Structure formats: C-alpha cells, structure tokens
Amino acid sequence: MLATKVFLERELYNGIIYPESDGLPMADNTRQFDWIMTIKGNLDILYEADPNVFVAGDLLWYPVEGHPEIRQAPDAMVVFGRPKGHRGSYLQFREDNVTPQVVFEILSPGNTPAEMTRKRAFYDRHGVEEYYIYDPGAETLEGWRRSAEHLTPISEMQGWISPRLGIRFVPGAAGLQIYQPDGTRFLTFVELDDRRQQEQLRAIFAEERAARYAAKLRAMGIDPDADEGA
Numbered sequence: 001m002l003a004t005k006v007f008l009e010r011e012l013y014n015g016i017i018y019p020e021s022d023g024l025p026m027a028d029n030t031r032q033f034d035w036i037m038t039i040k041g042n043l044d045i046l047y048e049a050d051p052n053v054f055v056a057g058d059l060l061w062y063p064v065e066g067h068p069e070i071r072q073a074p075d076a077m078v079v080f081g082r083p084k085g086h087r088g089s090y091l092q093f094r095e096d097n098v099t100p101q102v103v104f105e106i107l108s109p110g111n112t113p114a115e116m117t118r119k120r121a122f123y124d125r126h127g128v129e130e131y132y133i134y135d136p137g138a139e140t141l142e143g144w145r146r147s148a149e150h151l152t153p154i155s156e157m158q159g160w161i162s163p164r165l166g167i168r169f170v171p172g173a174a175g176l177q178i179y180q181p182d183g184t185r186f187l188t189f190v191e192l193d194d195r196r197q198q199e200q201l202r203a204i205f206a207e208e209r210a211a212r213y214a215a216k217l218r219a220m221g222i223d224p225d226a227d228e229g230a
Helices: 002-008 030-046 113-125 189-219
Strands: 010-013 018-019 053-056 076-080 102-108 130-135 140-147 151-152 168-170 178-180
Touching: 002 140, 030 053, 030 102, 030 189, 102 113, 113 130, 113 151
Parallel strands: 102 130
Antiparallel strands: 010 018, 053 076, 076 102, 130 140, 140 151, 168 178
C-alpha cells in the first residue's frame, strides 16, 4: 500500500522523477487555509467559462526540465493559455513552457523573511508577472509587478487592480476585500452558500406572489394565462 502511494505522488518524465508532494502541509493554521481556499475558489469562479485558464492551489511547479530540485508550490496560481484539468504537478516544460502569470502566497507565523525572500527570487527568476503576499494575521498586503526584466514593488495596494486578472484589492482595518471585475466581492464558501439560499428563498417568494396575484385575477373573472391579443 505504501509503495502505491509513493508511485502516485511521483511523475516520471524522460527518466527523471518529479515528486507531486513536498511533504509539507498546505497550511499551518485555519486562517491561512481559509484564505487559500477563498482566493483559489473565487478565481475558479471568475474563470469558470474560460477553458484555457488553469487555476491551482498548493501545486508543485517545476519550471526547468531535468531539475526536480527547482520547484515551488504557490498557495494559488493562475496560468493563462493552458487548459483546465487535473494535474499532479505543473511541469512547465510539458505545458508549452507557459509560466504561471499570477501567484499568491498567504503568510502564516511559520513563514520567515528569508523564506519569503527566496520565494520572491524564484518567482522573479522564472517569469511571474504579478506576485501578491497577504498576511491575514497582520492584515497586510504586498504586491509586485513585472517591469522590464524584474518584479518591482507596487507602491500602493489600496484599490490596486490586477492588470492580468482585473480584480481589485481593498486592504483595510476589517481585513482584505477582493472584488471581481464586475464588482462582486470574493466570498467564502459559507457566504456563497448563504447567498445561494437567499436567492432560492427570493425565487420561492416571487413564485408565491405570482400565484397570489393570479388567484386574485381569477377571482375577478380574468384569466391570467390568456394571451392579451386573443
């Protein structure tokens, strides 16, 4: 059973093994996990209708063929120009060499400044266009955008609109708010379910109102189903 598990967590390509797990947890605490799921899930919703936008969370990315030691697992990443579908890892050299354009990292207390510096250098070196770091504990948001050959800091994140994604960031005392291009706020799964239930209730109430109105018309001798021109 153990051998099967190891096999499933590796991919052999041109005689080289690329592990599909780094042995590290997806998140260190519930707050970090909730944010990873919220960002990844809302990006899924945003690009649901586009078959050529791949969104992933905590997926190992291998940018260089033949070097499985060169890898990173962003908390969330968006790849334009690659088809949707399940992957054990993102082998860039098998994906028309398309680099993930946008990357998100959610901090936990265990992330050290040195670690985050190494991650930023990795994303810079391998061509990421936009890189965002959110610290839900300190409620701080940082961003970098590729300028010329390197990622450069975004000086003002308040109201910043991602050039690639079109989403708007509004950090504040109440925490980070992210808005889709149509102005819809990124919602948690619980908020999305609450909204779904509210919409179902509104539909039920609308049907009940329509039924009561039709009953009143019939009481007045008017057929609500009759064509106006008949």
